[in-house]
Amino acid sequence: MTMVFLNKEIRDGDNPDLTEERKTATFDTNKMAEVIYGSEKLARRRREISQAVSLIPELADSKPLPFLSRNEKILESTRKVTALNEHLPRLINMNDEDEAWHIHSEVIGFEGNPLALHHSLFIPPLVIQGSDEQHEKWLGRAKRREIIGCYAQTELGHGSNIRKLETTATYSLSTQEFILHTPTINALKWWPGALGKSSNHAVVVASLIIKEQNYGPHLFMVQIRDEQSHEPLPGIAVGDIGPKMAFNGADNGFLGFNNFRIPRGNLLNRHCNVEVDGTYVRPPHDKMNYAGMIRVRSRMAAEQGTFMAQALTIAVRYSAVRRQGFLENKSQEVKVLDYQTQQHRLFPAIARSYAFIFCGFETIQKYETLQNEMNSGNVSLMADLHALTSGIKSVVTYQTGEGIEQARMACGGHGYSMASYISEIYGCAIGGCTYEGENMVMLLQLARYLVKSVELAMRGKPGDLGPMVAYLAYPDIKVDLVTGPEAYVKMFQHISKRQSIKATEKFHRKMESGVSRDEAWNQCAVELTRASRLHTRLYIIETFIRRVDSIEDLSIKMVLTDLMNLHLNYELLDVASYALEDGFMSSTQMGFIKNQLYSSLEKIRPNAVSLVDSFQFSDLQLRSNLLNFLFQVLGRRDGHVYQNLFEWAKSSPLNQTEVLPSVTQYLKPMMEKAKL
Ligand SMILES: CCCCCCCC/C=C\CCCCCCCC(=O)SCCNC(=O)CCNC(=O)[C@H](O)C(C)(C)COP(=O)(O)OP(=O)(O)OC[C@H]1O[C@@H](n2cnc3c(N)ncnc32)[C@H](O)[C@@H]1OP(=O)(O)O
Numbered sequence: 196m197t198m199v200f201l202n203k204e205i206r207d208g209d210n211p212d213l214t215e216e217r218k219t220a221t222f223d224t225n226k227m228a229e230v231i232y233g234s235e236k237l238a239r240r241r242r243e244i245s246q247a248v249s250l251i252p253e254l255a256d257s258k259p260l261p262f263l264s265r266n267e268k269i270l271e272s273t274r275k276v277t278a279l280n281e282h283l284p285r286l287i288n289m290n291d292e293d294e295a296w297h298i299h300s301e302v303i304g305f306e307g308n309p310l311a312l313h314h315s316l317f318i319p320p321l322v323i324q325g326s327d328e329q330h331e332k333w334l335g336r337a338k339r340r341e342i343i344g345c346y347a348q349t350e351l352g353h354g355s356n357i358r359k360l361e362t363t364a365t366y367s368l369s370t371q372e373f374i375l376h377t378p379t380i381n382a383l384k385w386w387p388g389a390l391g392k393s394s395n396h397a398v399v400v401a402s403l404i405i406k407e408q409n410y411g412p413h414l415f416m417v418q419i420r421d422e423q424s425h426e427p428l429p430g431i432a433v434g435d436i437g438p439k440m441a442f443n444g445a446d447n448g449f450l451g452f453n454n455f456r457i458p459r460g461n462l463l464n465r466h467c468n469v470e471v472d473g474t475y476v477r478p479p480h481d482k483m484n485y486a487g488m489i490r491v492r493s494r495m496a497a498e499q500g501t502f503m504a505q506a507l508t509i510a511v512r513y514s515a516v517r518r519q520g521f522l523e524n525k526s527q528e529v530k531v532l533d534y535q536t537q538q539h540r541l542f543p544a545i546a547r548s549y550a551f552i553f554c555g556f557e558t559i560q561k562y563e564t565l566q567n568e569m570n571s572g573n574v575s576l577m578a579d580l581h582a583l584t585s586g587i588k589s590v591v592t593y594q595t596g597e598g599i600e601q602a603r604m605a606c607g608g609h610g611y612s613m614a615s616y617i618s619e620i621y622g623c624a625i626g627g628c629t630y631e632g633e634n635m636v637m638l639l640q641l642a643r644y645l646v647k648s649v650e651l652a653m654r655g656k657p658g659d660l661g662p663m664v665a666y667l668a669y670p671d672i673k674v675d676l677v678t679g680p681e682a683y684v685k686m687f688q689h690i691s692k693r694q695s696i697k698a699t700e701k702f703h704r705k706m707e708s709g710v711s712r713d714e715a716w717n718q719c720a721v722e723l724t725r726a727s728r729l730h731t732r733l734y735i736i737e738t739f740i741r742r743v744d745s746i747e748d749l750s751i752k753m754v755l756t757d758l759m760n761l762h763l764n765y766e767l768l769d770v771a772s773y774a775l776e777d778g779f780m781s782s783t784q785m786g787f788i789k790n791q792l793y794s795s796l797e798k799i800r801p802n803a804v805s806l807v808d809s810f811q812f813s814d815l816q817l818r819s820n821l822l823n824f825l826f827q828v829l830g831r832r833d834g835h836v837y838q839n840l841f842e843w844a845k846s847s848p849l850n851q852t853e854v855l856p857s858v859t860q861y862l863k864p865m866m867e868k869a870k871l
């Protein structure tokens with residue numbers, strides 16, 4: 196394929212449209228990265244790691260990933276993760292989970308890999324639920340990657356309602372073993388990442404049965420494949436569940452047991468135990484076995500915030516080099532980023548990315564506090580954190596999906612091409628609405644907590660309310676939004692409180708009319724989930740304000756204040772009907788919020804590119820840099836988009852030959868026949 200173009204883009208240096216954008220920034224992107232990632236050291240380490248990775252050719256993608264078949268994707272992701280394994284000790288601090296996450300997502304991308312869950316879902320439950328002796332036995336081996344593991348909880352028939360998991364682990368008094376069994380097809384483990392073809396071990400969640408009594412879901416360490424031959428062990432059926440919406444470089448799998456025996460010591464028993472004679476030793480909290488799920492959910496706000504940030508980096512940079520249509524000056528078409536509608540599409544999502552990352556830092560810290568407390572036997576923080584993270588995981592995954600989809604549409608036709616990489620990011624992020632607890636199910640978990648809290652407030656016990664829900668007992672005092680963020684918080688508190696109270700009262704009325712508790716709950720479920728979302732959005736707003744308040748650097752504080760104001764106005768406008776309904780907000784205030792929102796968009800415009808540059812994603816991470824910088828597509832830092840889209844298209848396997856079999860076998864005969 197040879198073609199000559201007269202309007203060749205300048206190849207040297209950055210696209211001048213992007214250079215111009217970077218010049219208008221009022222702050223330093225390295226300083227902003229320190230705020231995003233928490234410290235100068237963390238931000239610097241990310242840059243150093245990205246730089247080191249870019250110098251190792253074997254860590255680059257060997258082909259644009261969308262052109263690979265599923266088998267090739269798995270082979271390629273495994274090639275990269277094992278190549279990376281060799282370099283890891285030199286490149287990162289092996290005990291630093293954030294560095295590990297960064298380097299893996301940079302090298303492998305979003306398609307997944309056989310070790311992605313080894314570190315996030317296999318090792319953590321072993322750490323949390325395993326005894327010292329069990330750590331001795333498996334942890335070192337797992338950390339050294341002598342063994343590969345996954346987390347096998349969900350079954351074909353049950354994912355949300357884990358009390359009804361059908362895989363059984365029956366204690367055999369005579370042999371002092373657990374017998375794992377899959378009684379029906381529905382009981383097959385289904386979905387666990389890396390289970391299908393890669394893992395040789397699994398943390399399996401099964402219902403513990405002792406002397407015919409069911410003690411509910413418990414965690415067991417299970418070897419599923421032979422360490423030499425990698426063949427499934429006798430009594431085990433295991434395989435891949437097929438292609439998915441995304442994560443196709445990972446082998447999510449199925450797993451069935453046929454009376455498969457494991458030693459008594461394989462029950463992860465830091466907090467509970469089955470003694471030799473079958474005596475069950477209870478954990479300090481009923482839901483102790485669910486602690487690993489709280490951990491993963493506590494990390495989701497920051498994780499999803501960075502997924503959205505990646506899509507926005509691509510869309511904002513592209514919007515600054517894409518010129519189409521005219522404003523006042525008819526001699527040059529405008530950057531599409533100058534359209535108010537484009538800004539309204541992208542900037543509130545930038546604000547949410549920042550908000551989610553800031554909120555994520557707080558939830559991760561809260562989880563770490565919980566884990567320390569749990570280690571010393573105190574489980575009193577579990578219920579609060581379960582409620583909080585249930586709401587956060589649901590709200591951030593949903594809004595991240597919305598934000599990424601807007602980013603895609605903001606790129607017009609090229610956003611729909613896989614060269615944008617946005618569809619892959621979307622597929623991965625949107626999975627978060629389902630995995631780690633389906634969103635509606637988790638919102639209803641938070642709702643239980645809110646209803647209980649409203650009941651406490653109603654019973655005149657506001658002192659018993661935790662700090663997160665203390666506002667449920669605050670009096671209603673009208674606010675003047677002109678006075679700033681605190682007034683927005685108070686307005687949001689009113690909205691959230693009113694919805695929680697309304698939903699609780701409806702629930703009570705239903706029960707008083709004779710409807711059973713469960714049925715009444717179901718009849719109020721939509722109202723309850725609304726209360727949960729409002730409560731969570733309020734929490735996210737508060738964390739944003741706290742973070743901005745804590746910043747000392749003035750230039751950073753100013754731009755983040757603009758972003759925070761945009762967030763406050765956008766969020767409040769979105770839920771204004773709740774406050775207009777009872778007259779708490781006036782229509783004049785509504786007009787004020789809209790005007791504030793539009794002026795925030797204008798304020799952010801000169802800083803937009805630098806706000807996304809500050810996330811400091813490398814071109815490799817955005818899949819905008821492939822084959823040692825030959826193929827660079829939509830989100831590339833230098834903004835040279837068009838000739839690279841053409842390079843990308845030329846590399847399509849369909850273009851390796853001029854005449855395809857589809858033509859010779861079918862189209863040609865059809866056309867020939869028509870001529871007769
Ligand atoms: C380094 C590499 C980088 C690579 C980069 C590539 C990119 C990769 C990116 C991304 C990777 C992708 C990764 C995917 C991973 C996915 C993994 C999974 O999905 S693992 C499966 C998760 N499964 C669920 O989450 C099930 C959800 N269900 C449940 O959690 C439970 O069934 C629940 C909570 C819905 C109900 O449980 P009940 O039935 O036992 O409990 P009830 O009766 O409802 O409640 C009783 C009481 O217990 C409390 N409770 C429930 N759970 C609790 C908890 N965890 N802690 C404290 N209390 C809890 C409740 O609040 C309630 O309290 P009161 O009675 O109201 O006071």
Ligand SMILES: Cc1cc2nc3c(=O)[nH]c(=O)nc-3n(C[C@H](O)[C@H](O)[C@H](O)COP(=O)(O)OP(=O)(O)OC[C@H]3O[C@@H](n4cnc5c(N)ncnc54)[C@H](O)[C@@H]3O)c2cc1C
Nearest residue numbers: 346347348349353354355386387388626629630631632635
């Ligand atoms: C990409 C991906 C990776 C995964 N990785 C793993 C893994 O590594 N390990 C693992 O064990 N699992 C994994 N899973 C499984 C995942 O955790 C479950 O799919 C998830 O928890 C949802 O459960 P479910 O499939 O049973 O959904 P269902 O519960 O069947 O959901 C179907 C519908 O029913 C509704 N619903 C269900 N219960 C209620 C209720 N009580 N009230 C109101 N509505 C309800 C839901 O809201 C939803 O609309 C993964 C899933 C995905 C998509």
